[in-house]
Amino acid sequence: MLLTVSTTHRPARDLGYLLHKHPDRVQRFSQPFGTATVLYPEATDERCTAALVLEVDPLQLARRRGRTPDFSLGQYVNDRSYAASSLLGVSLADVFSTARSGRCDSRQELADGPIPLEIEVPVLPCRAGPEQARRVFEPLGWEVVAEPLALDERFPEWGDSRYVSLRLAGEVRLADALNQLHVLLPVLDESKHYWQGSDEVDKLLRSGGSWLTAHPEREWITRRYLARSASLARIALARIALARLAELGDDDDEALEPPEAEDATQPEPARVPLNRRRHEAVLGVLRELGASRVIDLGCGSGAFVRALLDDPAYSEVAGVDVSASSLDVAARRLRLDTLGDRQRERVRLFQGALTYRDERFAGYDAAVLMEVVEHVDPSRLSALVDVVFAHARPASVLVTTPNAEYNVRYELLRGRRHPDHRFEWTRAEFSTWCREVAATQGYDVELRGIGDEDVELGAPTQLGVFRRG
Template structure:
């Protein structure tokens, strides 16, 4: 992981005083998960750049996991931590530049108190929601933002962009403010932490956010994403922010971004209605074994596990962090041996065949397909309907026609959605997939129905035809 800080303040080498790191030295700082190195690629009176490079030790990081933590195979060793900026870099930066973040500089205090020209570059940064989120979070703080998406593969342009960006920030700010903003916003953009968050995490947020977070127009979004959408911690943090901000909000945003966009008159949260509708369909189908594909933090899995009719339950997700959250939600570490045999969680990507997907009466894709790049949908169809071939597949996805009823909504319902379909588009897709893989399909709506625009969520129920051999 790499982060560079550059200034053209004259003399630019004063950056060494502000960071408390001498430009003529290479310094190493041991972290529990690797080694942080500070060096200066350039240092002159006109321009000076300090670089923080973090070399992550994946073995050391994996061994720090608790004994009861679920094992998600190679995911703990094969991941993006070696190069993509994340909370690991944020923690290292907070430690290495702790004095600079405090704004103290005995020999140059006047300079530490002053705004100076800064350029900050992070070559590879996970950015859930794409470049628009980076602009949304940094620009209100006075930065000029360049967030260039990084292609999945330069050789295959049709694959589209990855979830990573190259971030370049330029502006005139106090160095201490810039470092504290990065400490909060790097993990907020990634929307993930590499460690378990306790109540002290709110204190860290308050310290780093002092002087800017309470007045940020998206303070709620930053807070929720920094705290990993942990509702209890988010409520505490927002209450504390309200004490120093201009307004006191009585309501806390939902943990699900999509659910924030419900019309005011909806009494039951749309997320709850979806869970109930899919659960009811599974019971109607008489399914005994169910796999939740893209299970996230396990909300629906919890409902499945609590239903005795389902004798075998599995959850799969591309995010190891979500699987860890699901394991905690289900209390896997406290289950009896007999109960644990009934439940399985595993890491997997739905665009790659995996024998563990097969052998279930029903598979659920709840609010999943819209997060897949359109060129890769065909791969998902082949994996789920072709290779895994469960007896039934239940798919839910937003109805884009309904979006006009959400006051203030511009664009899609969620920043990570790759598309949102009309009812006709969903019907065309579901009929094509059913015909191609030997399924019959029925479509239903979920949520309050509008005469002109339908329901907010549309659902397709695929049932495998007798005697079909795909």
């Protein structure tokens, strides 16, 4: 298998610093299934090319399959030795592990920014065809050339094979390019050579970073990457949905409101956006509860954390989100780098997933889940309940979520209120969930509405106020 990475950035030999592989050396790395070699076919100040060559030993690969006997020739005679696949993706991740992290002490400024890159994979299995290769790479900023390879050039009537010759060109950060290849090579191949454990979701999200959550093909990519485990795919999609929510922000209800009349002789009072009314309602409940230490679970871009920090009644404020990029936005919104020492000591932002236990979630007077639960796959809601109510166990938990019955009042709405919502509850469904959680976790719950109440349909937003018994 062969993959090349080229740049025309001046001086181009800096590619060696970024990859942590010296252009004047040929380096070999032992892999569980063969040998990976890194060499530089060209290395001048004008253009530099690094090549990753993977030689697969079919005997080693067959032995790794375990003790299950397989007497077919297919375990020895296949395309694994020639076509880029998960084997190449694993080797790339291992050989260029430091480059994938984006760390380069001697050229950190260069590592942090995009540079002109050209990537070639001469033989890539692409079962969905050349168009699918373009659909996954073009949204990432690449110019894509994916040419199908003939099944046999001597017999053109046989048509094309399932392989393509892939060429990518664009100005992309090298670490991002390597992580994209690590994920997308096996995705296009749809044939992983290794068993997938529970840590595979974390691997995907680490390599996917922010580019996967914003990718229009994120669901297809995730399901193909975790094709051997539907349960892992559901977990990954739930975590991606939470990250996507944070990146899109929590102001999406405003887009559903009808525009105000321009020529009204008696203009109506200006509408207060539903998102602001949610904030005000939750702040009001927190004051009722007398909470001083509050954690916002799924804080997104930090709008509600900002509101908490503006009130001196809160001695400690924490914001948690699965998306590192959203936390960066929150940090800028809060101006953490310019806050005084006393203010800076009051606030804390950190990355975390709400379906995995985390000691950092514990010890707060109140936890807020504002427009978050509906972005979690229903099969993972029990994990969220365990993390928040059973493990972190704050004195109070405030949960807001859309009222599905009210959706008919939005003239512009088709379907759910947000493209990443996994579900939307009616008032009866939300009531049932809240009362079950309260009964099993030792809490009392009070149900309220937020926004203008409709006689038939209720309020647009539902609020559950849980108090620990």
